[in-house]
Amino acid sequence: NYFEARNLFQKSIRKYPSLAGFGLSLIYFRTDNPFHQVDSAYTRINAAITAFDNAGESELKKFTEISVDKDSLIRTRTAITELAFKRTILTNDTAALSNFIKRYQLHYDVSGATRIRDSIAFELFRKKNTSVGFRQYLELYPESHLVSEAKARYEKSIYDESVFDGKLSSYAGFIEQHSGSPFVNAAMKKVYELFTANSLDPDVYHQFILKYSNYTQTEDAWQRIYDLHLTNYDEKSILQFKDKYPDYPYLEELNEDLRLSSLTLVAVKEKDLFGLWATTGTKVMEPRYDFIGRFNDGIAVVSLDGKMGYINKSGEEIIPPFYDDAENFNDNLAIVGEKDKYGVINRTGKMVVPLSYLEIADFSEGLAAATEMELFGYINRSGTIVIPFKYESAGGFENGMAICQKEGFYGVIDKNDVILVPFEYESLQWLWNDVFKYTRGETAGLVNVEGTLLLPGEYDEIGTFSEGKIVVVKDGKMGYADTTGKIIIQLLFDAGKESLVESQFHNGMAVVRKNNRFGLIDSSGKMAIAPTYEDLKFLSDSIIAFRQNSKWGAGFITPKNILFTPRYDQIFSCEDGNCVVAFKGKQGLIDTKGKAIIPFQYEVLKRIGNGFFMARKSGNYGVLNSENINVVSFLYDKYSETDTGLFEFSNTNETVWLDIVNKKVFSKN
16 A cells, blocks of 8 residues: 555654655655656655665664665665656657756766757757857757857858858958858858959959958969960060069069070970970970970970879979870860869869869860760859750850750850750851851751841852851852841852862952853952963962963962962962962972072972971971071971970981071070
8 A cells, every 4th residue: 555655654754764765765666656756766765875874773674674775775776767767868858858967967877868968959959050049059058069060050050141142242241250260261262253253354353352352262363363364374474464463472483484484395205205405405304204295374294104294394293194184274274084084173283173074175265065974064164063964065155155966956055055046957057256057958058146047058068258258059059148148149150179168258359160260259249350260269368379271370369460470380378478389390489579589499398487498308308498598407307396386307316496486496405
């Protein structure tokens, strides 16, 4: 009878405090009575244990009679605390757990209960996900095992709440108000991105530097200014940059670039490896690579043992041979590949586009076509996907437009992926401004960027625009259309294999053919020179070559204004007031009056630029200038143009190089 037992123990509590307390703890502990209450059981058993040490002989005797000692009391307390622990855990309630932790400090796993309470509380605040909530958590549970995560989420919540509208001013305000936040750098990066918006204008980046001089992105901004300003790394460009930006902070590197810009280098092979030599004849770098490419933006591709990297003009390895594939730097970015995946690096070697694409094309107007899962899309210079991967092919952007292929047909999109020309053509080719050539089956026509058909698809061939006119061919006849698709010169002339190129307009004149004879028409289609010549071809915009009786002559725009009469086997080129021609099986150079400058002694005479001519005589190669002065002697049986833009002449004994830019011949010292 629990009622009588409880009354009995309560009446005996003063006489037998330990024994009566023990009895009451059992009543409250057991679940088969109406007095069950674990907290009361715990209170009574603690009092019983404390009183046991002061129990008198009669009380201890009664304990002995029921075979209970102090250890029995302690075991009872352990059982009570364990029951309290299990029940509290099941409540999943932080208040109950806090009460347990405070009351049952002798339980063996109070730390476990604390972790559970802190985890439950954290989850409640995490669902709210507010800075106020996480701050409350930190105040309520400063010793929690989740303090680090709570602090991190608190900082993240402050950041998210401060910049939720995505405005530049919000990010800048966050930086000013929360300078110690771990998200300051992220906010600075967003300010940089929003302010510059991947601009191709260097002044935008300079304005950023002036306004946000303490931001970590100023270094990148200076690099972008440098890259955008210097389309090529020559001395003139670098000096212009130095004058325009006197506040540029990296003068040591700038001066080194200036020194290197004046160097013209050639890759020289020695004992199966390539090194670098300057046109001064001095060695810049010992042979150590299997291949050295042409310098572009002051950097060259190198390869060693099947891997590719980059060096600068001092021979310094700025990016070690690491990649399976590497392309030349272009606009200060280079496409690299490893294990059939491609990405993009900048001049420092930093990966700006990850190695995650099957293919990446060159950047044009700030975007590059890339391939993912055999579909094409577009990325910007930061690697952000701008146009999703949904096209079967994708061309480069020009004038804000790109030709793409979808479901087997071609169309045109803009940089916002808006369709300008519908995807309904078998092929598309950009011709001029907003005009495209299209094909359907075996015929071609013209369509503009608005998708309007300018010229019906009924022509066999369509050329390219010159002086606002384009060659069109149908049923073997040739005429001209304008940029609106209107036929302005009727199809009255014979079409030949070379008509699309040879019949383009030059200074208001075009070569046409009738009955296998050639003449000239003006821009109205009127015959300027009757078709009486065996052949006509433009050598420049102002000089035309003509053939009569199997011999070639030349004149200014019309054969009536003759420069020299038809007496030559062939005319190859006319520039700078002179012409390379062939006469009686030999080649030479004449002026526009037909006077020989370089005599007809050579099997080959080829214009190589800057007033220099490569020539071959009796099987050996040499170089002459336009005054017939021998620049490279005819001692060499091999000739080639190097990857570094120099001309190489060699025999079994020596090799020399010609630098036509600096007008210098050099060999190894």
